[in-house]
Amino acid sequence: MKFRWVGALLLSAAAYYVYLPLPSGVSEPWKLMLLDALFRSFIRASHVAHSLGACHRVHLLNRAISWVEVTDARSSPTVHVTDSTLGAVPTRVFQPIGGAGLKRGVIYFHGGGWALCSGRMRSYDLLCRKMAEDLDAVIMSVDYRLAPEAVFPDQYHDAVAASRAFLSSEVLQRYGIDPERVCASGDSAGGNLAAAVVQELISDPTLTVNFKVQALIYPVLQALDFLTPSYQQNQDVPILYRPLMVQFWLEYLGADASLEPLLLANNHSSLDQPGISAATRSKLNWTALLPAERRKSFQQVVKETGSGGLVGKLPGLTDVRAAPLLAEQDVLRRTPKAYVMTCEFDVLRDDGLMYVRRLRDAGVSVTSDHYEDGFHGCMAFAFLPVMSSVGQRSLNNYIRWLDQNL
Ligand SMILES: *[C@@H]1O[C@H](CO)[C@@H](O)[C@H](O)[C@H]1NC(C)=O
Ligand SMILES: *[C@@H]1O[C@H](CO)[C@@H](O)[C@H](O)[C@H]1NC(C)=O
Numbered sequence: 394m395k396f397r398w399v400g401a402l403l404l405s406a407a408a409y410y411v412y413l414p415l416p417s418g419v420s421e422p423w424k425l426m427l428l429d430a431l432f433r434s435f436i437r438a439s440h441v442a443h444s445l446g447a448c449h450r451v452h453l454l455n456r457a458i459s460w461v462e463v464t465d466a467r468s469s470p471t472v473h474v475t476d477s478t479l480g481a482v483p484t485r486v487f488q489p490i491g492g493a494g495l496k497r498g499v500i501y502f503h504g505g506g507w508a509l510c511s512g513r514m515r516s517y518d519l520l521c522r523k524m525a526e527d528l529d530a531v532i533m534s535v536d537y538r539l540a541p542e543a544v545f546p547d548q549y550h551d552a553v554a555a556s557r558a559f560l561s562s563e564v565l566q567r568y569g570i571d572p573e574r575v576c577a578s579g580d581s582a583g584g585n586l587a588a589a590v591v592q593e594l595i596s597d598p599t600l601t602v603n604f605k606v607q608a609l610i611y612p613v614l615q616a617l618d619f620l621t622p623s624y625q626q627n628q629d630v631p632i633l634y635r636p637l638m639v640q641f642w643l644e645y646l647g648a649d650a651s652l653e654p655l656l657l658a659n660n661h662s663s664l665d666q667p668g669i670s671a672a673t674r675s676k677l678n679w680t681a682l683l684p685a686e687r688r689k690s691f692q693q694v695v696k697e698t699g700s701g702g703l704v705g706k707l708p709g710l711t712d713v714r715a716a717p718l719l720a721e722q723d724v725l726r727r728t729p730k731a732y733v734m735t736c737e738f739d740v741l742r743d744d745g746l747m748y749v750r751r752l753r754d755a756g757v758s759v760t761s762d763h764y765e766d767g768f769h770g771c772m773a774f775a776f777l778p779v780m781s782s783v784g785q786r787s788l789n790n791y792i793r794w795l796d797q798n799l
Contacts, residue, residue, distance in 0.1 A: 497531070669711060
């Protein structure tokens, strides 16, 4: 009897911890709640360890994720998997076994706020295996350096170095990749790196091979407006809460974590910031760039006065290499055909949708694949044990798009 009471008490405590009111319409809310509870526990534990001085919270979080998730390079009967390097950057390579002729090639950048995760993680390993199998393509999953040891532009430089090596005739020949059919892709912070790399390399006259397509999955693309309609609408939606995204940005740009409230209030992009021109503001002016059904009745938050001079101290905020949405139209115009995946329940939805609009305005052909029931990170949870339904749907559509366009 006593045990039954204790059991019931523990169960309701667990349910209380896991339960979270979610907006109606989000795909499989219980799965998202469980994922969120797990992620929250990891974050809390790492904050405790951090405040006890045991180690940096990001390290602990990464160690926990690695412990649960990192897998060895294991080949299967259909895909040969090896850990190698591209331009001195560690990279896991997935090569389909068999078949004749040259294969298509994809360089992939994993997500994790420039601070977490790895291409060797189970979820990314499974993603790249599936891509290699379904597309009969060589997939290279890049382990660029992470914050806090590496800060902008280190991650970007690693992504560029790996991409240059990927596009070199030596690597293309070694892996039997068709130079006419190569793609840059990534999700979340990895989508940020993929977009930035494409912008950088597409204008490089020394390269003889360049990307045919770019495929961006819920990418992070700007750090000047943390109150876009999607940031406002989804600030309490797991797993990427609004403050967490701001913390990732501060960490990436090597800035002090104490700036978080200031950025959350959009004080860093107030009108008295001399470092932000009207031309720059127009590139992320969502009142002009988003369709009415996404703008809804949300109001733009532009402060008259804020923290003058902050942009001068944190130049990464307006650097296109960190914020590819701020690129000039002339650069966007040269970038290849694009696929941009966005989710309704994601603070980054509008980063992606504004990029779709800016690429189209520049004359680039773009497939905008929007999931009305999607949440940030869903594609990484397309596999067991979570097997998110919207994750599986989006993964299949992403692979289909690559199959038809690469
Ligand atoms: C933001 O700036 C306003 C002035 O526009 C100021 O009153 C407020 O305290 C600032 N908030 C933060 C968090 O810095
Ligand atoms: C943003 O767009 C709106 C609507 O097109 C326009 O009225 C406003 O002046 C623009 N603001 C900036 C900073 O470009």
